[in-house]
Amino acid sequence: MDIGKYSVTVNQKDIVTALLPVQQHRVPLSNLDLLLPPLDVGVFFCYKKPTNQNSLTFSSMVSTLKKSLAQALVSFNVLSGEVVMNSAGEPEILCNNRGVDFFEAYADVEFRDLELYNPDANVEGKLVPKKKEGVLCVQATELKCGAAIIACTFDHRIADAYSMNMFLVTWAEMAQSKPISIYPFLQRSLLNPRPQGSYDSSINNMYVPISSMPPPSDPVPGADHVISRIYSVAAEDIDWLQAQVSIGGTRRSKLESLSAFLWQIVAKSEKDGTKRIKMGTVVDGRTRLSAEYGESMFNYFGNVLSIPFGDESVEELTRKPLNWVAGAVHEYVKGAATMEHFLGLIDWVEVHRPEPGVTKIYVKGREDGAAFVMSSGQRFPVKEVDFGWGRPVFGSYHFPWGGESGYVMPLPSASREGDWVIYMHLMKSQLDCLEVNAGHIFRRLTADYLGLAFRP
Structure with missing residues (x-):
């Protein structure tokens, strides 16, 4: 097939919120967060068709993803909020449990025909979702052969790759009912400037x-x-x-x-x-x-x-x-x-x-x-x-x-x-x-x- 010549159909969009209620609050960005412009970063994972496909359908996989995402957002509540501007014109996180947009999609392509070497044609705008609202969005895509691709897009001002790696591991642990290996420390005040600030030229x-x-x-x-x-x-x-x-x-x-x-x-x-x-x-x-x-x-x-x-x-x-x-x-x-x-x-x-x-x-x-x-x-x-x-x-x-x-x-x-x-x-x-x-x-x-x- 021609590179990138396949279609992706979004069949459903839901909003997944944290399983437990969160009292609305604001989290200012740290000074190191403020060095980041408003950029969105994508990450995606490709899975072969499950061997026990008879008992594990794409629908049941999506159900597991949503349930465990709601659990993970309890600890990672900043990902369930949205970015707003404060009175000084600086971005900060409104932790209001707005939720995460979750897209279910179908791609008319076999995994073996998906030329990941060229992500501009085969990934961009198809398998990795465009984030329009909130801090994080997710897309789960079923391929024609039964394989699946799970992708996220997040606001780089809120998290670096190290942080998102923590979240992804926690999300997977929740899905398998495993003990959580790490709990995030969300207090941006940890990186407050020094009272008598100074820096090298x-x-x-x-x-x-x-x-x-x-x-x-x-x-x-x-x-x-x-x-x-x-x-x-x-x-x-x-x-x-x-x-x-x-x-x-x-x-x-x-x-x-x-x-x-x-x-x-x-x-x-x-x-x-x-x-x-x-x-x-x-x-x-x-x-x-x-x-x-x-x-x-x-x-x-x-x-x-x-x-x-x-x-x-x-x-x-x-x-x-x-x-x-x-x-x-x-x-x-x-x-x-x-x-x-x-x-x-x-x-x-x-x-x-x-x-x-x-x-x-x-x-x-x-x-x-x-x-x-x-x-x-x-x-x-x-x-x-x-x-x-x-x-x-x-x-x-x-x-x-x-x-x-x-x-x-x-x-x-x-x-x-x-x-x-x-x-x-x-x-x-x-x-x-x-x-x-x-x-x-x-x-x-x-x-x-x-x-x-x-x-x-």
Whole structure:
């Protein structure tokens, strides 16, 4: 069948509310939440047709999902509310148990024909729902072969991936009547600024008030554009990349190794050798802040992120060895991977309120070439989101966040231990360069990789 040429029919929409009543209250966003613009993030999980299909119908699966969602929303009540503006013009959460929009859908496609490599055609607007109201929405889609896809879309201002992972695991535990492994800590006051706030000047090089952002440029017909793709990378290729940069007694992490490789690839795709390429890395501050705030940080539900970035010339990135590039990654990340950096970032936001701040990687100057952000989804609980009909055979975040900056998120594979699947949202020319130069490492995600049978 042609890529993306299938139809999805929404058969029913319900609103799932928390099982227990919640007294209406407001939760202000933390200063780290306020660094996020109003972006929605998608996540989806693919399940084969249950082996006990005679007793487990799609209707009964949906019933389980709704019942357990209502239970999970008791603890995660912020996901059942909505975002409103306060008197200062800043967003906050109205915890009114407005509920979660829940869509039941049918897709006229076999799982084996669903080319997840191209999520723009096969996932966007079809399997991952568009959120119109509230903080979270859910879609459960039955495929023609009896497989199912469970997807969520959530407001990034309310939660980062770490937080949503907590919720997804709790939801699955509720569905199987298992003991809850973690209870969220929802008090945003945990990240209040210090009475005598201060921050290092380096933060001014990473974040700027939103008024410093240049106006969006008008689209140029036929110009390069951002698209999404999903690849698989074998465990042995990840190890090989790590070995290429871990020389001279210095051992780099697998994420640093992958980041360095992609930074070079993006630089190679740039036609103008005088340009500079920015690469940011998402750093989670929970471990760093636990020394200040204790174990509550590991249960904290909200955003605890910073995005330091490096800025290097095309010439250096393409001519210098890969281990040099990995060293550049390590150095710029190291400066933000501290408790003081996150405490200072909280104080920086306080100084500039109520004007929002934004990461400077979005700000493009005349000499700037491409920019992209590397996230880390290694905690993605793809094997734990089992609602009672088996583990998913595939799961991924879906984050086409707009603008010209790219986004890359490596995730653990559900199919093969040690492999990664990598969601990429980059310029088409950059992905073309990747496939030409490293297609033997970054393989298009296929039905064969997911272990799906083909027609004879």
